Every structure is written in structure tokens, then in C-alpha cells.
Amino acid sequence: MYPASVDAPFGDQLEESTTKHKKRRNINMCYIIITTSNLVWFLCTLFASMLLITALVTPKWLIGPNAxxxxxxxxxxxxxxxxxxxxxxxxxxxxxxxxxxxxxxxxxxxxxxxxxxxxxxFDLDGFATDSTVYPNEWKATMFFLLLGFILLSITVLLTLVTCCRQSAFGKSLHNMTACAQVLAGISVLLSLFMHPLGWRAQRVQRLCGMEVEPFYLAGCSIGSSMYCASAGALLTFVAAALSVWAESSNLRTRVRRRVEEGNMLVCIP
Known part of the structure; x- marks a missing residue:
């Protein structure tokens, strides 16, 4: 038998080792946290990206007056x-x-x-198409809108990753995703600003009339595609704001308690 003076330190070391092992096991285990705020954030981001791709591919930015x-x-x-x-x-x-x-x-x-x-x-050669056929301002519109859509599509995946992981490279994934969404929103706003600058093009004059000017449509009207792009930009900024709510919900005491209990899937409204 060992003396009591030896047993006590050995018992403390064993308990400390067991505690560290449990913590290490908890860290290595993968948890999936689903809350109402995470779900709303994901759906808002997904819907915004769907609006942007709709605006990108549909030919309804300007509607001619002649039926x-x-x-x-x-x-x-x-x-x-x-x-x-x-x-x-x-x-x-x-x-x-x-x-x-x-x-x-x-x-x-x-x-x-x-x-x-x-x-x-009509962009038969892409961005290399002649500017009289494909105005340079609309090429810029295409670039910024496509950039915004790509960034937003990446954040759709990141919103799912945040259910399993809260940080990467020492930074909050929620904050990184929100920054990407803000950049996507700014890019879409730039595309909405660039498109009217190309309304002097011959293509638009044939459609709307010779009186058409940048930011003045003459006989034309704004189509559903431009409204989709505007709504997509608005929802992109809303999604960036929702990331703060989603992050705070993942750090709630109820969520932390469920994780410490060893639950692999945590679903809390």
C-alpha cells in the first residue's frame, strides 16, 4: 500500500488527466447546431442568390412600349x-x-x-463583343452582378458550415460570412448603377426611342429583372445583419449545455 501522501497527488493527477481527455474528446467531436436564427439566415441568403441569378439570365431589365x-x-x-x-x-x-x-x-x-x-x-463574343452591340456599361453590369452572385453563393455554403464550426483561422465564421455578404451587396448595387449608364446605346434607342438618356427611360419601363436584382441586393444586406443574430443564438447557455452533455445534434428554436 502506498502512503496517503502519495495517493492524494496520484488521484488528483488521474482526475485531471480524465478531465483533459473529456475536453479533448468534446473538442474533436463534430456538433451540428440548428437554431431558428440559423435557418432564417440560410433561407434569406439562399433566396437572395436565387433573385440574383434570375436577374442575371432573364431579358426583362427594360420593357419596350410597343406591344x-x-x-x-x-x-x-x-x-x-x-x-x-x-x-x-x-x-x-x-x-x-x-x-x-x-x-x-x-x-x-x-x-x-x-x-x-x-x-x-447578343454577347456572341462575351466581353470581347463590340461595344456598339454590347455596351461597355452593361459589360461592367454583368461583371459586378456575376461577382455578387458568386460571393453570395459561397456564403450560402458558409451558412451551413457555421452550424458545425464557429471559427476558422482564429476568426469568427459568422463575421467572415457577413463581410462577404456585404461585399456581394455592394457589387450588386454597382451593377444597378452601371446599367442605366448604358441606356444611350443604339439598342436601347431602338427599343425606347431617341429621347432615352442615362436614368431616363423615355417610352420604356423597368422590367421584373431589375426589380429582382434590387430585391436581391436588399436581402443580401439583410442576411449580413442576420449573421449577428445567428452567432449570438449559437452562444446561448442552452446550446452550450446541450453540447457539454454530448449531444451530436442540437436543435433549439
Missing amino acids: MAVPKLSGPLDNNALGGEFLDLGEKTHASEVRYPSVGIYTRCTVMHHQGYHCGA
Whole structure:
């Protein structure tokens, strides 16, 4: 038997070693924390990115003033019937469909003689397309909007990572994600500012009239795509603000207690 004076230090060392082992095990284990604020933050970021990609690909930034009647065909396609006006096609035509010409960042919709109402891209060479066809201001719009969408898409993934990990490289993941979302929002705002600067282009003059000027649409109207981009920018800044709420919810006492109890999945409203 060892003396009591020897047993006591040995027992303290054993207890301290066991405590360190438990702490090390808790640190190495992966926890998933899901709270209401985390879920709202994720959904807001996801919805904002969906709005941005919608604004990016749809040709509805500007809507022309001249409505065109496009016939709906039920029979074989007749090239002579596709002229952008109402035609009497007998049994082949049920009714005419009213369409408005429109233009986006790199796409346009118009009535073509042999194709009817047609939507397609006009940036055939990308950013190298001639500026008379693809205005430089719209190239900048494309760049900043695409940059904002990429940054926001990355933060969608980061919002999921924050459910498992709170920090990286000694920095809060919530703060890093919020900064990326702010940069994405600023980039989208720059794209919204650059697009009207290209309204002097010949393409816009043919659509809206010769009186069109930057920030003055003449006969045209703003389309749904620009509203989507504006709403996406607003939601991006809202998501950045929600990151503070999400971080504080992960640090609540109830969450910490559940983690210390060894729960792998923590779901708290």
C-alpha cells in the first residue's frame, strides 16, 4: 500500500488527466447546431442568390412600349404567318398573344420575321463583343452582378458550415460570412448603377426611342429583372445583419449545455 501522501497527488493527477481527455474528446467531436436564427439566415441568403441569378439570365431589365401581337399556332409552322402582327390563319390560329420587346444585360426578346417572338443572347463574343452591340456599361453590369452572385453563393455554403464550426483561422465564421455578404451587396448595387449608364446605346434607342438618356427611360419601363436584382441586393444586406443574430443564438447557455452533455445534434428554436 502506498502512503496517503502519495495517493492524494496520484488521484488528483488521474482526475485531471480524465478531465483533459473529456475536453479533448468534446473538442474533436463534430456538433451540428440548428437554431431558428440559423435557418432564417440560410433561407434569406439562399433566396437572395436565387433573385440574383434570375436577374442575371432573364431579358426583362427594360420593357419596350410597343406591344406586338404574336399568333398562337396549333398547326404546322407557317413562315408567312410570323410577322409580329395579328393575322387570320383560319384553323391554325386560336388567338393572338400580346408580347412586348425587352432587353436584359446580355439577352433580348423581339419579334423576328421567320421565328416569331424570339429571345436570345447578343454577347456572341462575351466581353470581347463590340461595344456598339454590347455596351461597355452593361459589360461592367454583368461583371459586378456575376461577382455578387458568386460571393453570395459561397456564403450560402458558409451558412451551413457555421452550424458545425464557429471559427476558422482564429476568426469568427459568422463575421467572415457577413463581410462577404456585404461585399456581394455592394457589387450588386454597382451593377444597378452601371446599367442605366448604358441606356444611350443604339439598342436601347431602338427599343425606347431617341429621347432615352442615362436614368431616363423615355417610352420604356423597368422590367421584373431589375426589380429582382434590387430585391436581391436588399436581402443580401439583410442576411449580413442576420449573421449577428445567428452567432449570438449559437452562444446561448442552452446550446452550450446541450453540447457539454454530448449531444451530436442540437436543435433549439
